[in-house]
Amino acid sequence: MLKWIVSALLMVLAFALSAQAADIKMDCNAIYSASNFHSQGAQLFANKVAEYTSGSVQISVHPGGSLGFKGPELLKTVKDGTIPMSDILMGGVAGSDQVFGISSMPLLADNYAQARKLYDTARPYYDKACRKWNQKLLYAAPWPPSGLFTQTPLKTAADFEGLKTRTYDKNGAELLRAAGASPMSLPWGELYSALQTGLVDSVLTSAVSGKDGKFWETLKYFTKINYAFPLNMVVINNDYWDALTPKQQKEVLKAAAEVEAYQWEESSKSNDESLKILAEKGITISEPSKEIIDMLSSDAVLMLENTMKKSKKDFKAAINAYKK
Template sequence: MKFVKSIIVPLITSVSMIAAVPLVSADTFKMALGDAAGGTQWELGQKFQTLLSEKTGGKTTVDLFPNGQLGNEQDTVNNASMGILDFSVLAINNVTPFSPSVGLLTMPYVILSPEEAKTLTQGKIGQQLVQNTINDAGVRIVGWAYSGFRVLTNSKRPIESLSDLKGLVIRVPRNEIMMSTYQAWGVNPTPMAWSETFTGLQLGVVDGQDNPYITIDAMKFNEVQKYVTNIRYIFSIEPLIISESVFQAQKPAMQAIILEAGKEATEHSYAFLLESEDKIKKSLVAKGMVISTPSNGEKEWIDVATKTVWPKFYDSIGGKVKLDEALATLGRTTN
C-alpha cells in the first residue's frame, strides 16, 4: 500500500491532466497481458474484448498487448493505479505487493482443486479481496482467469521427493510467500523477471521454474525443460484489473457492461481450463516432456509448507482468522 502511494503522489498531478481526457472519452481501451498469446491470460482477454464489443454494439474495443509489451506485471498495476493504463491481466502474486490480503490466494496448499479456486474468488472472500484491492491499490478486479496448478519443471532430473530438489536452481517470481515456500523445502530460490525466464532457462542460469501447464505450453518451455513434477502448492489465478479511476470515469451503464463482461469472461476462463489442460499435458508429453508425481501423495511437501510458511504470513493476509475463514468455506480447518 505504501509502495503504491509513494509513486502515485508525486506523479498523479502531472499525469492526470494528460491521461484524463483520452481515458474518459476514448472508445478504445488498452489491456496489458504478461504472457504470450495462446495462454490463459490471452483467452480471458480475447473473450472480454469480444463481449465488450458485443455489449456496446461495436462502439467500444479493447486492444490487447501480450508478452509484457506494456511493462512487467507489477508495472501494469502501478500504471493502472495512476490511470495511465486501462486494463491488465496478471498473476495474482504480482498484485500482492500492492494489496497484501490477496496473498491469501497464494498461500501454499490452500486451494486444492479448480472448484475451490472458483469458490474462493467468486464468493464472499473474493468480494472482500476486490474491495481491498480497490482501497489499497486503486485498481478493481473485474474478472478472474483460472490457469491451473503451478507445476514444477526442470532440465536436470525427475523430482518425486523434497530430497530430489537438492542442488537445483529454481526461478520464482519476486513474491515473498512463494520464495518462503521453496526455502522451507530446502531450495534457495532465484527471483527472476518473467521476461528473462525463458532465456535464463535456455542458458542454464536457472534449472527450473513453476507455472501451469497452459503457461508452459504457451511460453514453449518444453524447448528448454524436460521434467515436470505435478505439485499443487499454488493454483494459478490471474485477475483482470481495471484502473479504478478509469472505471469511475465511465457512465453507470458502461460500468455495468464492464462488470457483466468480466463475469462472463471469468466463466469462459474456467471452462477453458477444464477443456484444455489434459490436451495440453498430452501435447507436452508428445513433445518430449516427462511428467512425474510426488511420492506419498505430496504429504511431505504439504506438511512442510503449511507448518512453516502459513504462520509467517498470517499478519499480511489479515490474520489467521482470514485463513480459517477461507478453509471453512472450503470445508477444511487449520491444524
Template sequence: MISYTRSVLLGGAFATLFAGAAFAQTSWDMPTPYGDGIFHTQNIRQFADDVDKATGGDLKITVHSANSLFGHAEIPDAVRDGLVPIGEFLLSRLANEDPLYGLDSIPFLASSYDASAKLWSVSRDEIAAKLAARGLTVLYAVPWPGQSLYLRKEVTEPAQFEGLAFRAYNVASERLAQLLGATPTQVEETDVATAFTTGRVEAMITSPSTGANAKAWDFVTHYIDVQAWLPNNVIVVNTEAFEALPEAQRNALREAAAAAETRGLEMSKAETAAKIGELEAGGMIVSKPTEAVAAKLQEVGKTMTAEWEAKAGASGQAVVEAFRNK
C-alpha cells in the same frame, strides 16, 4: 481529478464522453502483459468484443497486448492514475504492498482449480476493497495453470528432495526449497536449460505452459502434477472512468466480465491439459504425487500459510479461515 470530457493522449484517446441526453462513442485503450497467443489475451479480446456488441458499439475497448502500451509493472498505476481506463495484471505482483494480494500464490493452500475458485470467492470482496482504495474496480479474475514439479529423476519419497539443487527465483520458491530439504539455487529463467544440463539444478517448480514452451523434455525427465498454486490475473477498471459511463454500459461491462471469468477458467483448464499433453509427447514421465510426497507438500503448505498469516494479520487470517470453512 481526471476529466473524461477530453482525450488523454497516450497512443490515442481512451475516454470521450459528452454530457446530455445522448452519449458519444467511448473508446478505451487496454494494456495487457501477454502476447496474442496466450489464452488470457484471447479471453480479453472476446471480452472486448462482447462489450462492443452489448453496447451497440458505444463502448469500444482496444486491446494492446504484449506490453506494447505499458510494461506489466506499470499497468496497475497506469489504470489508477487514469492514463488508461482498464488493464490486466498478475495480482500477486502487488504482494509487496499488501500480503493479501499474494494469497493465491501461497504454495499448497489451494492446489486445484476447485480450490482456487473457492479461494477467490472468499477473498474477492477483501481484495476488491483494497483495490478500490487505489481507485480501481475489479471486473474479473482468471487463474493460470497450477505450478508443478519438474525433476531430473523420479521422486516418490520426501527424503529424495533432500539435498536436491532446487531452482529458486524469489523468496517464496527459496523458502519452498528449504522446507522440502532441498538446496535453493538462484537461476534466471533464461539460464534454466543450461543449469539443468550442467547439473547445477535438478528440480524446479513452474507451470505446464512454461515447461512446454521451454521444451523441458530436453533437460528433465519427470513432471509431478501438484498444482502448488494457481495465481490469478485480475482485470480492473479505473473507478472514476467506470462511474462516468451510462448505466447500460456499466451493466454491459459487468455482464461481459462475468462471462469472461467463467470462460477464462475453462480456457485455463484446457491449457493445462494441452500443455501436459505436450510434455508427455516430448517424452516426459507425467504423474501425480505419491501419498508420501503429497503429505509432505501439504505440511510445507501449512508452514508457509502460517508464515503468510503472521504477515497478513487479522484480515488475512480471517480470509484463510473462511476458505478452510467453506
C-alpha cells in the same frame, strides 16, 4: 416557430454531444502472449464489451506485455492511469497488498472446486484492495495447478536440495527454500535464456506455461505437485470506470461475469491440452511421491501458520472464512 426549431436543434445537438461523450476507447495491457488463454480471455472480454455496448466502449488488448509493463509495477501503473486496464498476476503484486497472495498460498487449494471456493471467499477482500489502488476488479481466473519442471526426476525430498528454481512469487520461493531448493525471481522474458545458460535448472509453473515456454527444449520432467491455482485478474482504473455511463458499466460487468465463468472452464481444458502436448514433446509427467507430498504439506502448514501470525486482518478474515 423559429424559436421551436432552434430549441429542437439544440436538443438534438445536446443528445449528439452526450452520445459522443459516452464513447470511450481504452488500451488493455496483457502480460502473456496472444496464444495464452489469459490473453485470449482478455480479447474475448473486449469483444463482448464492444458487442454489448454497441461499440460505444472499445478495448484494445495488447498481449505479450507490448505496452512495456509486465510485473510488480502494474498496480501502480493502473492506479496512476498510465494504462487504463491490465491483466495482473495477483501473486506478483502481493507486495503491494497481502491479500493478493492468497491464491498462491501453497497447497491451500488442491483442485478447481477448492480454488473456486477460495476465490469466492476472498473476492470481497480483493475488491477492497483494488479500491485502495484506485481500480476496479472486473474478473479473475486461475492458472492451472503449478508443478515443477526439472532436468532430473523428483523422487525423494532430497532431490530438492540445490535446485535453482524460478518461482513466480514470494510464496513459492518460501516453500521451495524450506524444501532445500534455491529459488530465484526472474521475468518470464528472461527465463528461456536462463535455462539455456544454467542460471536456473527448474521452474515452478503450470503445464500451460511449460507448453508456451517450450520447456521440452531445456527440461525433461514435470512433477504435478499441485502447488497452487494462482489467479490472474483484469482490472480497470476507477477514473476510466467512472467515465462510463451506468448502462455501459452494467454491460461491461455482464461481459466480465461471462468471461470469468468461461475462463475458469478454459483453465482446466488448457491444463489437459498442455499436459498432452508436453508428453508428446518428450516431457516425463509424474505424480509426486508420498515422501514429497508429506514434506511439502508439512512445510505449507507451517508457512500458513507463520503467515497468519503476522498478517493483516483482511488476509486473516479471508483464510478463516475459507477454512470454515
